[in-house]
Amino acid sequence: MLNTILFVLILGPFIAGALCFIIRSGHVRSFIVLAMGCLIATASIILFIKGPFSHTPPPLLGIPTHFLVLWGDDLLLFVMLYFAFKHGHLFTKILIIFQIVCLDYFELFMVDHTENFPLFFADNLSLIMVLIISIVGSLICVFAIPYMNKHEEHQGLKKSRQPKFFAFLVVIIGAMNGLVLSNNIIFMYMFFEITTLGSFMLISHDQNETAINNAVRALWMNCVAGAAFIIAMIWAYVIQGTVDAQKLIQAGHMGGIMLTPLALLCFAAMVKAAQIPFQSWLLGAMVAPTPTSALLHSSTMVKAGVYIALRFAPGYAGTFLSQSLAVSGAFAFLATSAMAIRESNGKKVLAYSTIGNLGLIFACAGINTPEAITAGILLIIFHAFSKALLFLCVGDIEQHIGSRDIEVMRGLYARMPRTTLIAVLGIVTMMLPPFGVLLSKWMAIEAASKHLFVILPLAVGSAMMVVYWARWAGILLSAPHGLKVEPEKQGLLTRFPLLVLVWGAVVLSLCAPLVYSKLVVPILSAPSFSIRAGIFENPTGTFLFYPVMLILALGFIYAVYAAKKARKARLSGPYLCGAQTTDPESFEGPMKKPVAVLSGAIYFESIFGNQKLTVWVNIFGGMLLALLVGGSL
């Protein structure tokens, strides 16, 4: 049973990807993607119900598993090398050749393959990740079916590029499942590299100059992560003589000698999660079709980074590495919030907010108390749903209005009421109580309160976050006066993922105490909060979760009722100092000519809009990373 489920979750997407690539019929492809989505979502739920396990599956087709991994790794690296040569990027070539040499030497001459330990290990952290990857990831793939058809209509291609696109879209899901379930660190490395290649292929999908440049940038940055990973792996093996991740975590705690490999792993994780100064690859990924961004940002790829940091967190608890990780993460949170506040490009705002939230998760991993780890894990869960939802909304909006600029979305409510309401709800779940993201942020702030260099960036950064979210939500609603709101047409395959995600985000938040006590507590060394009647409580603070939710919900319902009742109220035009013409949206200007009313939001160009700011932020972020690695040598 377990073998079958693991096969479905990890290799299933690879098979589906291969089928998508080979069978070039649109309908068959849609069917394969849908079927795979249902299958792995179900499998992930079954796996979750079965609970934690450690397991070694029998060799596939009679070939020892480590051979498969070695071949797979080599194949993968040579494919990446091919692309490095194709695009003539010297640094990438060096990095990949370095990885090939190290890996082959390591696998063939160093590692003792007779060592006996479970190849797969899952505690609740892995199981939560599998659930998020499989469910959110599948929903994004489903959304991609109608989206990509429309996308290609716009491009007017002779030959559809969709087979390759969907192949890599689903492969990334399989690789992520593999990554979070592996206990052998060599497996982990292989899946880590597959996500690198997959994201490279997806980003370069449109094949124009920007797409290729950004894809190459993503490739070299992620290769830096891969190289750091492989050095960490070999270093750890030299010290501990094992590739069993669980043993490495336990060993890390004992001596300072294990700290360097762990620091390199954290470094790799931070690059993967696009932390400063490596944020540009994730921002560049925005050129790809929206499902790619949604997938990379919410459930896969960047989540691989934070997963690794949280997985190895017990190994570096209480060390300098832990502290510098916390400071680094908090700085990324602050810097990206400042960058997001100056953006009017909706997708970029989402991207910066992703990097910021990942920074917060790293900060939590670095603080490394049970409270902080709880905050980090809850943030992964809630962020995945809300962020996937927002990306899909922006994708849908972009296909309708032809722009991703927030100012162009002004008054979108009149044109796309359904999507707009879903997007506004998504934004609210990202920033306000009683929703899960804010609950985790509360935990994070309370856990960070003893760390002065963490709490200051968190305090300033979260205020900035509120500004850019609120601004966006308000602009979406600012419809011109008296415009009739038209009901919106939306295809089934577009509507279904949006509805599931928005309900997921809301219902998961409703169940936050349950999520905490059933999912998170078993992973922690000691429970961080006691829960009574939906109240989170520990010596530091109290979060009256259900009481607050109840009152706010009642207020919300009454507000909706009052707004409905206001239908009878007299409508008046917006205030224009009495200079209104008969059209409520224009005023009487010079020579009695009507002038249309225009207003724009403040984007703080004079303060945060400076390109120099980015340079300094990158330099400072780089120094913090140097501190992180150098401090643990």
Next chain:
Amino acid sequence: MIKGIIMVFIGVFVAPLLGGLIAGVDRRLTAWFQSRYGPPVWQPFFDVIKLFGKERMVVNRWLVFCAHVYITAAMLSVVLFFLQSDLLLILFVQAVGAIFLVIGALSTTSPYSQLGANRELIQILTYEPLIILAFVGIYLVTGSFRISEILVQTKPLLVSLPLLYIALCYALTIKLRKSPFDFSTSHHAHQELVKGFLTEYSGPYLALVEIGHWYEVVLILGLCSLFWATSWIGIIALVGVTYFCEILIDNVTARLTWRWMLGYVWPMGLAMGFVNLIWLHGR
């Protein structure tokens, strides 16, 4: 249990009365500073009653929705305060109201409302970090974010947190929208602003916003009172002096720009707060 019910009662019913009364006293004092006679102390209540009697007129129905969410959140935050709950939770619940008020203002196309809403967001941006730092300071002294833990302290918090109290006073001035920080909306008539982000709230809905603001005034002064919560005389003296200074500053300063506010309050407030945190941490 009975104590809890009394506290909820105070939070829901007594707090707005107190807030309205404070607004009345504020107007009388301001009049006194300006050598005017000023309105009766009960004038804010008369104003609100009159607003409730006005015809309902709206630009769009989002405003109605947002005004109701605002007053719910404001009320809830005050109730949580009187129930001696978690400080950060109170701040976040209060933020729900503040944000929805802005979203409502942004949902109209009036330029006054739009500009005011953007400026209000900048005000939120400026004061939120200061308040969070003040709470962190309280945590470092008492070991908890719960108000109930503050009340069992034997030494006033002001002794350990003097700089953070000053930083909090900046936040207070911004939150009360007093001069020199009254550029999102203002109690006085200003031509360039009209009524800022409250321009489009009218009639009964403006009355709700006004009552919500009374709740918020009580909440903020309540937060100030925590700094000398060891005796009633301390509370009254501290809150009285602080509010008197607020009114004085309101009357002797002119409104400046948001760039000035951000560029002045952040470095000053954050630096003072941080220094205070460092010396607490060093102990």
